Amino acid sequence: xxxxxxxxxxxxxxxxxxxxxxxxxxxxxxxxxxxxxxxxxxxxxxxxxxxxxxxxxxxxxxxxxxxxxxxxxxxxxxxxxxxxxxxxxxxxxxxxxxxxxxxxxxxxxxxxxxxxxxxxxxxxxxxxxxxxxxxxxxxxxxxxxxxxxxxxxxxxxxxxxxxxxxxxxxxxxxxxxxxxxxxxxxxxxxxxxxxxxxxxxxxxxxxxxxxxxxxxxxxxxxxxxxxxxxxxxxxxxxxxxxxxxxxxxxxxxxxxxxxxxxxxxxxxxxxxxxxxxxxxxxxxxxxxxxxxxxxxxxxxxxxxxxxxx
Amino acid sequence: xxxxxxxxxxxxxxxxxxxxxxxxxxxxxxxxxxxxxxxxxxxxxxxxxxxxxxxxxxxxxxxxxxxxxxxxxxxxxxxxxxxxxxxxxxxxxxxxxxxxxxxxxxxxxxxxxxxxxxxxxxxxxxxxxxxxxxxxxxxxxxxxxxxxxxxxxxxxxxxxxxxxxxxxxxxxxxxxxxxxxxxxxxxxxxxxxxxxxxxxxxxxxxxxxxxxxxxxxxxxxxxxxxxxxxxxxxxxxxxxxxxxxxxxxxxxxxxxxxxxxxxxxxxxxxxxxxxxxxxxxxxxxxxxxxxxxxxxxxxxxxxxxxxxxxxxxxxxxxxxxxxxxxxxxxx
Numbered sequence: 001x002x003x004x005x006x007x008x009x010x011x012x013x014x015x016x017x018x019x020x021x022x023x024x025x026x027x028x029x030x031x032x033x034x035x036x037x038x039x040x041x042x043x044x045x046x047x048x049x050x051x052x053x054x055x056x057x058x059x060x061x062x063x064x065x066x067x068x069x070x071x072x073x074x075x076x077x078x079x080x081x082x083x084x085x086x087x088x089x090x091x092x093x094x095x096x097x098x099x100x101x102x103x104x105x106x107x108x109x110x111x112x113x114x115x116x117x118x119x120x121x122x123x124x125x126x127x128x129x130x131x132x133x134x135x136x137x138x139x140x141x142x143x144x145x146x147x148x149x150x151x152x153x154x155x156x157x158x159x160x161x162x163x164x165x166x167x168x169x170x171x172x173x174x175x176x177x178x179x180x181x182x183x184x185x186x187x188x189x190x191x192x193x194x195x196x197x198x199x200x201x202x203x204x205x206x207x208x209x210x211x212x213x214x215x216x217x218x219x220x221x222x223x224x225x226x227x228x229x230x231x232x233x234x235x236x237x238x239x240x241x242x243x244x245x246x247x248x249x250x251x252x253x254x255x256x257x258x259x260x261x262x263x264x265x266x267x268x269x270x271x272x273x274x275x276x277x278x279x280x281x282x283x284x285x286x287x288x289x290x291x292x293x294x295x296x297x298x299x300x301x302x303x304x305x306x307x308x309x
Numbered sequence: 310x311x312x313x314x315x316x317x318x319x320x321x322x323x324x325x326x327x328x329x330x331x332x333x334x335x336x337x338x339x340x341x342x343x344x345x346x347x348x349x350x351x352x353x354x355x356x357x358x359x360x361x362x363x364x365x366x367x368x369x370x371x372x373x374x375x376x377x378x379x380x381x382x383x384x385x386x387x388x389x390x391x392x393x394x395x396x397x398x399x400x401x402x403x404x405x406x407x408x409x410x411x412x413x414x415x416x417x418x419x420x421x422x423x424x425x426x427x428x429x430x431x432x433x434x435x436x437x438x439x440x441x442x443x444x445x446x447x448x449x450x451x452x453x454x455x456x457x458x459x460x461x462x463x464x465x466x467x468x469x470x471x472x473x474x475x476x477x478x479x480x481x482x483x484x485x486x487x488x489x490x491x492x493x494x495x496x497x498x499x500x501x502x503x504x505x506x507x508x509x510x511x512x513x514x515x516x517x518x519x520x521x522x523x524x525x526x527x528x529x530x531x532x533x534x535x536x537x538x539x540x541x542x543x544x545x546x547x548x549x550x551x552x553x554x555x556x557x558x559x560x561x562x563x564x565x566x567x568x569x570x571x572x573x574x575x576x577x578x579x580x581x582x583x584x585x586x587x588x589x590x591x592x593x594x595x596x597x598x599x600x601x602x603x604x605x606x607x608x609x610x611x612x613x614x615x616x617x618x619x620x621x622x623x624x625x626x627x628x629x630x631x632x633x634x635x636x637x638x639x640x
Contacts, residue, residue: 053458073462077333081459085452092354097346104342105460107333116329149456154329 005030005157005189006050011059013045019213020045023059026208026218028191032183034200034221035193036298037210043193044084045213047159051081064156077106080150082143084161084193089145091135095121098134099149106153113152120148124178140171147178158182159191164199172199179203201294209301216301224297232269233260235286242280247272262290339461343469348476351440361436361481369489372397377496386497391508393493398486398515399582401430402575408583408593433482434523434548440477441527442540444470445630449535454634463634470630471524478520486512515582522578522619523548525626532633548574574622580604580615 006028013020021042035043048054050063052072061068063075089098096117103113121130124144129137134145143163150158160179164172180203182188194200200207201221208218217224236243244261247254250272253264263269277284352358376393384392399408448454457466490509494500526547531540552575580602583591589605589612604612 051459052462053455073336076460079459081456083452083455083459085455089453089456090350090447090451093350097350101342101346102456102460104334104346105339105457107335107339108329109331109334112329112331116327119327153333154327 003029006061006063006191008046008050008061009059011046011049011061012057013049013054014057020054021049022213024213024215026215028208029206030189031206032180032190032192032204034204034207035191035210036195036197036200036207036294037216038195040212041195041210042213043210044161046210047081047161047191047193051076051079051159077153078156080153080155080158080188082146082150082158082160082163084165089134089142089149092133094131094133095126095137095145095148096130098145099130099152102149103152106155108153116152116154117148120151121145123151124148125174138171140167140174143167143171143175144178147175151182155188157189157191159193161193162195163192164194164196176203197294197298207294209298211302217297221294225294230265230296231262231290232265232273233257233262233286233288233290234273234284235260236277236282237285239280239282243276243282246276246280250276260286265289336462336465340465340469340472343457343461343466344472344476347444347470347473348480351477355440357436357439358477358481361432362485364432365481365485366488369397369485369492373489373492373496376493380497386500387505390490390493390497390500390505394486394490394508394512395582395586397489398512399579401433401482401516401519402578402582403430408576408579408591431549434545436481437474437477437523437527438541438545438548441474441523442531442544443537444473444528445531445633446535446537446540449532450537464631467630467634470528474524474528475520478516478523482519483513483516486516511582511585514585515578518581518585518619519578521623522574525623525630526574529626529629532630552576574619577615577619577622580610581619584612584615 004027006026008024008026011024012022014022019042024042024046035046037043045054049056050061050068052068052075056069064078066072066074066078068075093101096114099117099120100113103116104110108116118127118130121127124147126141126144126148129141134142137145147158147160147163150160158179163175163179167175176199179190179192183190183203190204192200192203205221206219207221207224209216240261244254247263252266252269252272255262263273273287274284276282372393376389380389445454448457454466457469461469487509490512494502494505527540527544530543530547531537534540534543552573580591584604589603591602591604593600593602602610604610604615
């Protein structure tokens with residue numbers, strides 16, 4: 001298998017004059033990949049295009065080597081899809097029947113689909129509840145059923161569109177753990193589409209950032225976050241205002257974050273902080289550097305984009 | 310993870326979440342899965358289906374007993390079979406309009422004029438609307454269509470949904486009448502099967518025409534409205550109330566029957582039944598006013614107009630479903 005599970009070349013989808021995705025060229029590597037971006041950025045449009053739910057206006061795409069236009073049924077059998085909606089199932093059907101039905105739609109024989117539905121529901125932690133009607137399930141359980149229905153036909157790729165939407169912290173942790181386990185235990189490739197940066201950071205090691213239908217950045221998360229300007233967190237006692245003023249006068253970017261003074265890191269920032277503290281008479285009580293997170297990358301990217309516009 | 314889910318994980322490790330190595334079934338199996346799953350689901354869910362089937366079978370059994378008990382000795386068994394079964398299937402779409410074939414001047418074997426069970430037709434329509442209106446609308450409400458489209462081509466989804474209604478139609482409408490044919494055939498006895506085969510063909514063809522027409526209309530409204538309730542109400546109003554109101558207004562105002570007939574689906578179906586039977590002269594009794602339709606005299610309503618109108622309704626219904634699924638629901 002090639003190193004990429006999905007490749008697209010100038011893939012575009014327009015709804016009349018409205019842009020869904022525009023000239024999207026990506027190479028999605030094996031393992032876990034996060035699709036990041038605010039609502040309406042084009043993540044779901046790309047997913048739906050890859051699944052053949054909507055046809056692209058132009059461009060091409062391949063999933064595991066299969067063309068998304070001419071071999072879409074091969075693609076569909078190799079993808080397990082968790083839609084973003086909080087419903088997406090038949091409320092008065094039992095979890096077991098629903099998941100088995102999903103299996104049959106992916107070509108599993110009757111007996112096999114029932115056995116695998118049972119296995120999938122056990123895997124997501126709903127073994128005991130599998131004969132309960134879906135309408136009686138909590139939101140977290142429903143999301144797990146959707147995961148089970150995406151897994152039942154043993155796809156190579158799982159695409160989860162906002163899988164933690166509306167979940168409480170426990171449900172969210174469980175869902176992310178299941179998604180992580182799919183990569184580590186079951187050797188599945190997982191695409192996690194989310195506007196929640198922390199979810200992506202916790203479960204994947206590669207990210208593609210979307211904005212207004214275009215790709216803003218893509219790469220390994222550690223590459224995206226490294227090499228970016230980090231900040232130094234400082235806590236001072238006495239003359240805090242004067243300390244901040246001194247730093248700003250020297251051209252440093254300074255802001256308050258949760259009681260800490262954050263100073264954007266440039267050359268000799270540490271030295272400048274100590275000088276500013278000495279000059280202002282402030283006493284430094286805490287001094288530490290803060291490494292860049294995906295959130296910083298995200299904010300920077302969007303800040304730059306807005307600046308360009 | 311909770312303890313329970315850890316235990317479940319242990320189960321999976323023990324019994325394995327196995328890789329699937331089998332051969333995947335073909336596209337027809339997948340479409341059939343949609344149809345069959347829906348039917349099984351509705352059967353489990355709806356008590357009305359079970360009651361109606363029971364009612365249908367009971368009615369047919371009573372009919373069978375009455376025909377066999379009070380059969381007219383003047384008529385041949387073939388005639389009794391025909392005069393019982395064909396009005397029975399015509400009764401499925403006959404609420405108010407009485408239509409008799411030009412040459413049907415004998416009774417149905419036990420001296421009672423035209424034999425039709427209006428109550429059954431209303432039950433069948435109600436049930437068709439009750440279960441069929443949710444076929445696509447429920448998917449829109451529950452957003453399950455996204456799951457179908459992620460696994461199947463859209464035309465496969467549409468065919469699966471039509472197939473679902475056909476299973477319903479065949480179990481509720483076609484099968485009981487075919488069963489009735491064989492019950493009467495065996496009960497009356499001494500008949501050449503080939504000679505009565507056209508009656509069986511009529512029963513099957515006409516009930517399938519009803520299935521197709523109902524399916525096209527109900528699925529069109531189901532996809533158009535996106536809500537089970539609205540789809541049910543609009544279909545019911547179109548099929549039932551139009552059958553009552555349009556002819557009533559037309560005749561009250563001395564209007565032309567021909568034009569009104571083309572707007573009434575159930576009357577079109579009823580005339581279609583006579584055409585399948587090979588009758589060209591049809592007498593209509595609408596609200597006590599009798600009209601004669603000569604389907605082969607080159608004037609007025611002709612055979613092609615009836616089937617053309619039905620074809621138009623069916624095509625329009627299918628076109629609406631296709632448009633909705635391919636365009637509106639795929640945005």
